Amino acid sequence: MLHVKSLTQAHDGRVVLQLDHWQVAAGRSCCITGPSGSGKTTLLDLLCALRRPASGDILVEGVNVARLSGRAADRWRGSTVGVVTQTPHLLEILTVQENVMLAARMARVAVDGARAASLLDRLGVSALASRPAGRLSQGQRQRVVLARALLCRPRLLLADEPTAHLDDAACAQLCSLMLESCREVGATLLVATHDRRIEPLFDQRLSLPAPENAT
Numbered sequence: 670m671l672h673v674k675s676l677t678q679a680h681d682g683r684v685v686l687q688l689d690h691w692q693v694a695a696g697r698s699c700c701i702t703g704p705s706g707s708g709k710t711t712l713l714d715l716l717c718a719l720r721r722p723a724s725g726d727i728l729v730e731g732v733n734v735a736r737l738s739g740r741a742a743d744r745w746r747g748s749t750v751g752v753v754t755q756t757p758h759l760l761e762i763l764t765v766q767e768n769v770m771l772a773a774r775m776a777r778v779a780v781d782g783a784r785a786a787s788l789l790d791r792l793g794v795s796a797l798a799s800r801p802a803g804r805l806s807q808g809q810r811q812r813v814v815l816a817r818a819l820l821c822r823p824r825l826l827l828a829d830e831p832t833a834h835l836d837d838a839a840c841a842q843l844c845s846l847m848l849e850s851c852r853e854v855g856a857t858l859l860v861a862t863h864d865r866r867i868e869p870l871f872d873q874r875l876s877l878p879a880p881e882n883a884t
C-alpha cells in the first residue's frame with residue numbers, strides 16, 4: 670500500500686534523508702527509528718504531502734504523493750491521512766469533543782458524534798469530553814489528538830513520537846488503539862519514535878542512519 674522509491678530530501682543544499690526502497694503493506698504497521706536529526710519527522714512530512722521531496726516517489730494506494738502540492742495535496746491528505754504531530758495542537762477554547770469532531774468538518778465527512786465518544790472512551794479520556802481543551806495535560810492532549818486523527822478512519826495513520834508524554838498504562842492504551850484501529854480497516858500505521866517501550870509492537874521497523882555530519 671505504501672511504496673517509497675529513491676527518495677531524497679535536502680535542506681540548504683544538505684541531504685537530510687535518503688531512502689532507496691521501503692514498502693509497508695495495507696493493514697501493517699512500521700516504526701521509524703533513528704537518532705535525533707536522522708530525518709524521521711522529515712519523512713513523515715513527505716509521506717503526508719506537507720512537503721515535496723528533492724527526488725523520488727512515494728506511492729500510497731497508487732497515488733504518487735511526491736507529485737502533489739497545494740490544494741491537491743490538502744484534499745488528498747484530508748481524505749486519506751490521519752496525523753498525530755509531535756506537539757499536540759488543539760483549539761483551546763473548544764471542548765475536547767468539539768476538537769475531535771473538527772476533523773470530520775475539515776475533511777467534509779459525515780461522522781456520528783458517537784464515534785468520537787467511543788474513541789475518547791477507548792483512550793480513557795471520555796470524562797474530559799466536555800472540558801475546554803486548554804485545560805488538558807500534555808498526555809491527555811496526545812490522546813485527544815489521536816482520537817481526532819482516527820475519527821474519519823484514515824487509510825494511512827502517521828504519528829510522530831505519540832507516546833513521549835505518556836506513562837506506561839496510557840502508552841499501552843494508545844498503542845493498542847492505534848494498532849487495532851488500523852488493522853480493523855486495513856490501514857497502514859507508521860510511527861516515528863525514540864520510545865523503546867513500543868518498538869516491539871510493530872510488524873516492521875525502518876531504522877534511519879545517523880546524519881552524516883553528526884559528531
Ligand SMILES: Nc1ncnc2c1ncn2[C@@H]1O[C@H](COP(=O)(O)OP(=O)(O)OP(=O)(O)O)[C@@H](O)[C@H]1O
Pocket residue numbers: 680681685703704705706707708709710711712880
Ligand atoms: N525546515 C528546515 N530547514 C532546514 N533544515 C531542516 C528543516 N527541517 C529539518 N531540517 C534538518 O533536517 C534534519 C532532519 O530533521 P528531522 O526533524 O527530520 O529529524 P528527526 O529524526 O525527526 O529528529 P528528532 O528525533 O530530534 O525529532 C536535521 O538536520 C534538521 O536540522
